[in-house]
Amino acid sequence: MVQQLSVFLQNKPGKLAALTRALAEGGIDIRALSIADTTDFGILRLLVSDTAKAKAILDAGNYAAGITGVTVVAVPDVPGGLARVLTLLADGGVDIEYMYSLIGRGEDRAYMVFRVSDEARLLALLEQDGLSTIADAQLGIR
Amino acid sequence: MSNYYQREIETAPRETLRALQSERLAQTVRRVYERVPHYRARMEERGVRPEDIKSVDDLARLPFICKQDLRDTYPYGMFAAPLREVVRIHASSGTTGKQIVVGYTQKDLDIWADCCARAIVAAGGGADDVLHVAYGYGLFTGGLGMDAAALRLGAVTVPVSSGNTPRQVTILRDFGSTILCCTPSYALHIAEVLKAQGCTKDDISLKAGIFGAEPWTDGMRREIEEQLGIRAYDIYGLTEVVGPGVAFECGEQTGMHVNEDHFLVEVIDPETGEVLPEGTQGELVFSCVTKQAFPMLRYRTRDIGVITRAPCSCGRTLVKMTKPRGRTDDMLIVRGVNVFPSQIETVLLEHGYTANYQIVVDRSVNLDGIEVQVEVGSGIFADTVKALSRKEKQLEDALQSLLGIAAKVRLLEPNTIERSVGKAARVIDKRKQAD
Numbered sequence: 001m002v003q004q005l006s007v008f009l010q011n012k013p014g015k016l017a018a019l020t021r022a023l024a025e026g027g028i029d030i031r032a033l034s035i036a037d038t039t040d041f042g043i044l045r046l047l048v049s050d051t052a053k054a055k056a057i058l059d060a061g062n063y064a065a066g067i068t069g070v071t072v073v074a075v076p077d078v079p080g081g082l083a084r085v086l087t088l089l090a091d092g093g094v095d096i097e098y099m100y101s102l103i104g105r106g107e108d109r110a111y112m113v114f115r116v117s118d119e120a121r122l123l124a125l126l127e128q129d130g131l132s133t134i135a136d137a138q139l140g141i142r
Numbered sequence: 143m144s145n146y147y148q149r150e151i152e153t154a155p156r157e158t159l160r161a162l163q164s165e166r167l168a169q170t171v172r173r174v175y176e177r178v179p180h181y182r183a184r185m186e187e188r189g190v191r192p193e194d195i196k197s198v199d200d201l202a203r204l205p206f207i208c209k210q211d212l213r214d215t216y217p218y219g220m221f222a223a224p225l226r227e228v229v230r231i232h233a234s235s236g237t238t239g240k241q242i243v244v245g246y247t248q249k250d251l252d253i254w255a256d257c258c259a260r261a262i263v264a265a266g267g268g269a270d271d272v273l274h275v276a277y278g279y280g281l282f283t284g285g286l287g288m289d290a291a292a293l294r295l296g297a298v299t300v301p302v303s304s305g306n307t308p309r310q311v312t313i314l315r316d317f318g319s320t321i322l323c324c325t326p327s328y329a330l331h332i333a334e335v336l337k338a339q340g341c342t343k344d345d346i347s348l349k350a351g352i353f354g355a356e357p358w359t360d361g362m363r364r365e366i367e368e369q370l371g372i373r374a375y376d377i378y379g380l381t382e383v384v385g386p387g388v389a390f391e392c393g394e395q396t397g398m399h400v401n402e403d404h405f406l407v408e409v410i411d412p413e414t415g416e417v418l419p420e421g422t423q424g425e426l427v428f429s430c431v432t433k434q435a436f437p438m439l440r441y442r443t444r445d446i447g448v449i450t451r452a453p454c455s456c457g458r459t460l461v462k463m464t465k466p467r468g469r470t471d472d473m474l475i476v477r478g479v480n481v482f483p484s485q486i487e488t489v490l491l492e493h494g495y496t497a498n499y500q501i502v503v504d505r506s507v508n509l510d511g512i513e514v515q516v517e518v519g520s521g522i523f524a525d526t527v528k529a530l531s532r533k534e535k536q537l538e539d540a541l542q543s544l545l546g547i548a549a550k551v552r553l554l555e556p557n558t559i560e561r562s563v564g565k566a567a568r569v570i571d572k573r574k575q576a577d
Contacts, residue, residue: 004525006525008518008523008530008553008555009555010553010554010555010558015555036526036527037527038527038531040552040553041530041553042527043525043526043527043530045525060338062338062555062556062557063555063556064517064518064519064520064522064523064555064556065523066520066523066524066525068525097526097528098526115525115526
């Protein structure tokens with residue numbers, strides 16, 4: 001399990017820039033990022049180099065932020081690699097709440113971030129299929 | 143536990159109180175008839191003479207006085223004492239028009255201090271306490287009113303006045319303040335800043351707060367009590383009547399005892415002016431029966447409330463009024479439906495939101511729309527759009543069932559709604575700005 005930071009943002013110009021500036025000033029490196037948005041607001045999800053420190057920066061900056069556990073899966077970097085993982089989850093009855101890709105990759109693996117309904121089941125399915133997950137240390141996250 | 147400042151009058155038998163009120167009312171009516179041409183003219187219009195008012199039963203024969211009368215007689219036209227006897231002037235903020243000027247003789251100030259002292263004692267305060275007065279000092283009645291009462295009790299007064307919240311928090315902590323006096327919305331802001339400074343309620347010595355000058359809900363009370371680790375008491379008043387201390391809450395926290403040895407209260411139908419029976423909601427009307435310089439008789443407050451004479455467990459016999467539900471001025475009429483900000487606040491707090499909200503009314507095309515903007519606190523935050531949208535929808539449904547009209551909810555980032563050091567601005571009515 002990898003710790004992910006999520007932040008509530010109003011859907012307004014300059015909001016994301018201000019937030020990333022605050023993190024930059026704290027020397028935080030962003031490893032992965034995704035935004036889910038509606039017309040009024042968005043939820044920014046981040047994997048960063050130092051989750052606890054980034055959370056403290058955001059709290060001090062009056063953001064509504066939280067930490068959620070996610071799973072980073074090493075997906076075979078070949079055509080059909082992602083389809084194989086998603087089929088595995090669908091057949092195994094694991095629902096995906098959201099997913100996004102990580103910046104950077106392994107030698108023959110692409111990294112995907114998953115938030116699922118049942119993490120233990122996800123891990124069991126991956127193991128049966130000979131697939132692996134990536135730990136935070138390997139991603140430069142603490 | 144019952145704490146009284148003036149036990150004899152606070153627990154007086156109803157009949158004794160009534161006799162006192164009647165005598166004082168008759169005296170005050172004579173005073174204004176003789177000294178204030180505006181009152182005399184209004185009484186003559188109604189064919190009422192001072193000798194017609196013999197007891198509190200005759201109160202309804204007197205004409206009403208409303209804000210417009212005070213504007214028409216600005217600045218000193220309603221004074222019933224010459225300026226040489228007046229020792230203090232206060233004034234309303236004047237945000238809704240020309241400001242209202244009120245005067246006090248030394249006796250008026252003494253009575254006012256007694257009224258506020260009753261509130262402080264009822265909240266458990268006394269000579270051993272340190273009162274942090276964060277109401278504004280100046281023409282506004284809040285600061286100097288509570289200050290005089292604290293002096294009377296021999297408590298320590300910290301006259302911080304309003305503003306500079308980080309400094310307020312430092313003072314609260316370092317000076318060991320035990321009782322906080324300010325508006326309820328400012329109390330919440332102080333709690334926010336306390337938290338932002340990395341402190342908790344255990345780092346301060348507050349035990350109670352006396353909050354007033356704006357309507358607030360029981361939900362907001364619980365929020366303040368929890369965040370500051372105190373008991374929060376309501377105090378009611380308005381500049382035209384005296385300032386804070388017209389009514390105050392006792393340990394039961396179920397309404398405010400009106401200091402009716404000085405201020406008579408009636409509840410009327412705001413449309414017809416008819417006096418309503420006890421227990422019926424209507425507009426609160428006050429008559430000052432001991433004031434010398436500015437004795438308002440049957441002053442229409444535009445505050446909506448209910449009064450009850452049911453016995454209170456604290457032992458006081460003074461009539462109780464509910465927290466005002468809002469002012470008729472604050473009441474929004476949206477698509478013909480009456481909406482009070484306090485109703486919306488209750489729903490927000492019940493759903494885990496903070497009391498940092500704003501209501502925007504707009505006229506899009508031909509239809510009035512209402513939008514409730516509320517900050518996303520840690521109690522609401524979720525990391526999926528689905529979960530947040532569901533919360534938004536639940537709140538919209540709750541508002542719809544309460545108000546009978548659809549309201550749009552807009553979630554905002556924390557700290558985006560402007561914090562007020564005094565009365566919070568809850569409503570932005572764009573329909574008015576357009577007119």
